[in-house]
Amino acid sequence: PRERGWAIPDLYLFQQFWCPSILIKEVNIFQKDFEAKDSDVIVASFPKSGTTWLKALTFAIVNRQCFSSFENHPLLSSNPHELVLAVEFIYRGDVHCPTIEPRLFGTHTPFPSLPKSIMESNCKIIYICRNPFDTFVSAMSFFGKIKLEPLSTLKMEEAFEMYCNGIIEFGPWWSHMLGYWKESIAKPIRVLFLKYEDLKEDANFQVKKIAEFLGFPFTQEEENNKVIESIIKLCSFEKMKNLEVNKSGKIYQFLEKKYFFRKAETRDWENYFSPYMREKLSKIIEEKLDGSGLSFVI
Numbered sequence: 001p002r003e004r005g006w007a008i009p010d011l012y013l014f015q016q017f018w019c020p021s022i023l024i025k026e027v028n029i030f031q032k033d034f035e036a037k038d039s040d041v042i043v044a045s046f047p048k049s050g051t052t053w054l055k056a057l058t059f060a061i062v063n064r065q066c067f068s069s070f071e072n073h074p075l076l077s078s079n080p081h082e083l084v085l086a087v088e089f090i091y092r093g094d095v096h097c098p099t100i101e102p103r104l105f106g107t108h109t110p111f112p113s114l115p116k117s118i119m120e121s122n123c124k125i126i127y128i129c130r131n132p133f134d135t136f137v138s139a140m141s142f143f144g145k146i147k148l149e150p151l152s153t154l155k156m157e158e159a160f161e162m163y164c165n166g167i168i169e170f171g172p173w174w175s176h177m178l179g180y181w182k183e184s185i186a187k188p189i190r191v192l193f194l195k196y197e198d199l200k201e202d203a204n205f206q207v208k209k210i211a212e213f214l215g216f217p218f219t220q221e222e223e224n225n226k227v228i229e230s231i232i233k234l235c236s237f238e239k240m241k242n243l244e245v246n247k248s249g250k251i252y253q254f255l256e257k258k259y260f261f262r263k264a265e266t267r268d269w270e271n272y273f274s275p276y277m278r279e280k281l282s283k284i285i286e287e288k289l290d291g292s293g294l295s296f297v298i
């Protein structure tokens with residue numbers, strides 16, 4: 001099956017997810033050739049769920065010994081997507097696989113489609129998910145800006161119906177979340193499941209949790225020296241959005257860095273949703289997540 005994408009002309013139903021046509025080859029190679037190491041860390045997400053933020057936090061947590069000063073930290077001169085590369089793009093040849101361990105990667109590939117070598121290794125996966133209402137609004141804005149073909153931008157109503165049918169780059173979003181969610185329940189040592197809203201509410205607690213999960217817990221001395229607070233500040237939306245490096249230029253040669261920073265608010269969906277949309281999406285969430293133990297405060 002083939003469908004129109006939000007930002008690209010074609011999505012193909014590939015291994016039960018809507019894969020952008022331009023990425024099918026890369027995902028295939030990733031599945032075949034990627035050799036995971038036990039020390040690898042994979043930041044996984046559905047697009048527009050807080051990937052940029054989690055990449056920044058993970059990079060800052062894991063590498064904090066190398067960059068003790070927060071004054072000339074790499075996150076001040078590089079975008080998080082340049083420091084934590086999308087693993088699918090490594091096979092396009094325009095970026096190179098990191099050599100320093102632990103290697104950090106990002107991915108939007110759904111859990112069941114991850115390469116065998118990841119499944120068989122002890123590498124760690126951190127997944128971030130976001131309330132599907134806010135993810136929709138964020139995706140509408142982002143995909144509308146980055147459209148890669150001179151397509152007319154999707155109208156909100158049209159995009160909403162596609163979203164409700166799971167048709168969106170890397171969708172259906174419910175299968176994406178549930179794949180990682182179920183693995184995080186079955187193997188909590190392997191997959192840490194986070195929510196964007198929880199990070200917003202108590203970043204300190206979540207950052208400690210990430211550090212412990214990755215095997216890099218904060219020492220008492222670090223806590224006393226307010227290292228956690230410094231990391232949170234460095235990776236904050238306000239700080240990152242206003243950095244020169246994130247205001248202009250592209251990553252992977254086609255994505256404007258500035259589009260990754262919009263509002264970073266929870267419940268922004270209330271500004272866009274009609275009562276019909278609210279009711280319809282609430283029902284879909286209830287139906288799709290029923291019995292899974294995963295839920296969202298709407």
Ligand code: A3P
Pocket residue numbers: 045046047048049050051052053056134137138139141235236237238240260261262263264265268
């Ligand atoms: P909004 O469109 O709601 O503003 P992703 O990184 O997965 O593409 O997700 C993008 C969303 O995360 C956008 O949400 C963006 O503004 C928000 N975001 C980007 N950097 C952030 C940060 N440092 N802290 C919190 N949210 C951030």
